[in-house]
Amino acid sequence: MDKVKINQYVSFSKVIQGFWRAQDWQWTPQQLNRYINELVERGITTMDHADIYGSYTCEGIFGEALKLSPQLRNQIEIVTKCGIVLPSSPDQTISGHRYDHSKAHIQHSVDRSLQQLNVDHLDSLLIHRPSPLMDPHEVTEALKTLVSEGKVKSFGVSNFNKSQYDLLSKCLVCDKLHITINQLEVSPYTLDAIENGNINHMYKDDVKIMSWSPMAGGKLFDLADEKAARIMAIVSPLAQKYNVTSNGIIMAWLDKHPATIMPVLGTHKIERIDQAIEGLKVTLTDQEWFDIYTASLGHDIP
Ligand SMILES: NC(=O)c1ccc[n+]([C@@H]2O[C@H](COP(=O)([O-])OP(=O)(O)OC[C@H]3O[C@@H](n4cnc5c(N)ncnc54)[C@H](OP(=O)(O)O)[C@@H]3O)[C@@H](O)[C@H]2O)c1
Numbered sequence: 001m002d003k004v005k006i007n008q009y010v011s012f013s014k015v016i017q018g019f020w021r022a023q024d025w026q027w028t029p030q031q032l033n034r035y036i037n038e039l040v041e042r043g044i045t046t047m048d049h050a051d052i053y054g055s056y057t058c059e060g061i062f063g064e065a066l067k068l069s070p071q072l073r074n075q076i077e078i079v080t081k082c083g084i085v086l087p088s089s090p091d092q093t094i095s096g097h098r099y100d101h102s103k104a105h106i107q108h109s110v111d112r113s114l115q116q117l118n119v120d121h122l123d124s125l126l127i128h129r130p131s132p133l134m135d136p137h138e139v140t141e142a143l144k145t146l147v148s149e150g151k152v153k154s155f156g157v158s159n160f161n162k163s164q165y166d167l168l169s170k171c172l173v174c175d176k177l178h179i180t181i182n183q184l185e186v187s188p189y190t191l192d193a194i195e196n197g198n199i200n201h202m203y204k205d206d207v208k209i210m211s212w213s214p215m216a217g218g219k220l221f222d223l224a225d226e227k228a229a230r231i232m233a234i235v236s237p238l239a240q241k242y243n244v245t246s247n248g249i250i251m252a253w254l255d256k257h258p259a260t261i262m263p264v265l266g267t268h269k270i271e272r273i274d275q276a277i278e279g280l281k282v283t284l285t286d287q288e289w290f291d292i293y294t295a296s297l298g299h300d301i302p
């Protein structure tokens with residue numbers, strides 16, 4: 001598995017595992033621990049979280065699994081996110097449903113994530129969603145403190161468009177503080193970040209893309225969905241041609257983009273992880289890439 005350099009302190013695995021759905025898996029800490037070990041054996045060492053996943057439970061579920069083999073911490077990189085407040089917040093002092101990018105909230109959220117995950121630092125902290133009320137100077141202040149305390153090794157954003165990224169990136173200047181990642185929804189099903197120039201804008205600044213829901217959250221496999229059916233009518237024969245699965249072809253499609261796109265997989269089936277990794281050995285032709293692209297668009301290119 002290739003490693004991608006994020007900054008001078010951390011590198012991430014090219015393929016990342018996401019834990020948004022971890023509560024649904026209903027695994028014991030032992031089962032989750034086994035899965036994490038299986039991922040690491042395959043070179044998937046980067047684990048994506050957010051404070052709010054599973055109504056604020058998923059980080060804790062992961063932390064319990066990590067406790068069973070503390071040496072795992074040195075073999076993995078942990079990414080988490082902050083900045084969204086949900087009504088289900090377990091913190092009595094926080095209520096409502098909004099974005100909160102204040103220094104106090106960011107610091108509070110990171111402290112809770114560290115405690116839940118059972119770790120002493122995060123390899124990356126991402127601001128989960130942009131907020132109209134975001135004060136970039138205040139975010140910078142929060143980050144400076146977290147970096148100086150050794151709690152955060154790199155920094156990024158998620159779901160930020162070009163202007164939101166520009167606003168924040170102007171304030172964050174020192175080596176650990178510049179924006180290294182923008183986590184965006186990207187898949188053959190969801191082309192927005194490709195179409196609106198967001199990915200190009202990140203590529204220009206060497207900001208790595210983590211693609212969330214690279215399999216469109218499973219929607220790509222629902223042939224009752226008209227767009228998915230169009231895409232799969234192209235993907236399935238390619239899977240046969242290259243002797244991989246459809247998941248593998250989707251990985252090859254993402255990997256062909258010249259920017260560094262790091263898929264954040266959400267499956268909890270190790271065989272689907274293997275199928276995805278296998279797909280990275282495939283090099284689609286430009287025509288095959290465009291056939292999937294235009295199937296998604298629903299019309300030919302001009
Ligand atoms: N930054 C953000 O705003 C944001 C938003 C959403 C997600 N994320 C991150 O992205 C990660 C991945 O998101 P995701 O879970 O939506 O990723 P995904 O990999 O696109 O979707 C995973 C889902 O698709 C199913 N699936 C995969 N292959 C399949 C197949 N061949 N046939 C049928 N179903 C299949 C999986 O089921 P099985 O488990 O049964 O395989 C699982 O339910 C999350 O865990 C989170 O870390 C970030």
